[in-house]
């Protein structure tokens with residue numbers, strides 16, 4: 641892997657799937673007045689934010705401030721109580737019926753969600769399937785790729801994550817860091833426009849963290865994929881982010897470039913948070 645070439649789209653492919661739209665800096669994700677409550681706990685409070693295509697945005701903030709909830713809403717693992725979420729031209733939360741927004745049905749949700757890939761803290765690979773099949777399973781069954789196409793793509797992605805020779809291994813034969821790299825390849829195999837990363841190194845032994853972050857750094861620097869990342873690895877956030885958003889109690893209290901946010905934040909809460917974690 642190298643980051644020295646012209647940016648490429650990891651979604652570019654010879655497959656029959658429609659290529660993703662060119663990365664043109666247009667808006668890819670938009671939250672409008674999104675509220676999420678658990679009982680009396682308002683976790684997100686009329687949250688507005690957007691991510692432009694091709695950008696790498698990192699969410700930071702104290703535990704419980706709502707960062708993971710944002711990613712889970714985007715994966716439709718939960719629904720907002722109020723507000724709309726848009727991905728590209730389509731609402732994830734709603735269907736547009738002649739200008740009238742109605743709650744999205746399952747088919748619509750599945751279609752919009754195809755644009756989103758996520759890597760979780762736990763790798764969640766299928767233990768009874770070899771690595772290659774872990775990566776080809778969804779593209780074959782969800783995208784309808786042929787087995788050959790899916791395998792060709794999977795091998796390219798295994799090369800990308802530095803595991804080109806491990807396609808025939810079972811997950812349990814790999815280290816946690818290697819399994820997480822397979823999980824990254826698996827997410828990319830669906831050709832998402834946006835990759836969500838939720839504390840992807842926090843379940844790893846310390847010596848395995850760097851290898852996974854290096855893969856993601858390379859991906860961020862050498863491709864055009866949009867990333868939305870929750871991490872406690874502040875050096876990594878500084879390296880890859882175009883924008884850092886500081887959350888507190890379900891609101892964005894400050895945002896800016898990594899230089900600004902890590903170097904000279906405006907908000908006292910941001911300074912307190914960073915002094916505790918850096």
Ligand SMILES: Nc1ncnc2c1ncn2[C@@H]1O[C@H](COP(=O)(O)OP(=O)(O)OP(=O)(O)O)[C@@H](O)[C@H]1O
Pocket residue numbers: 678681683701702703704705706707708709710
């Ligand atoms: N399924 C759920 N049921 C009830 N409460 C929940 C649920 N999921 C999250 N919460 C609550 O929502 C709040 C925000 O959680 P979230 O995981 O989004 O925070 P976070 O900023 O990602 O925190 P961390 O950095 O610790 O992962 C917390 O108070 C949490 O307890």
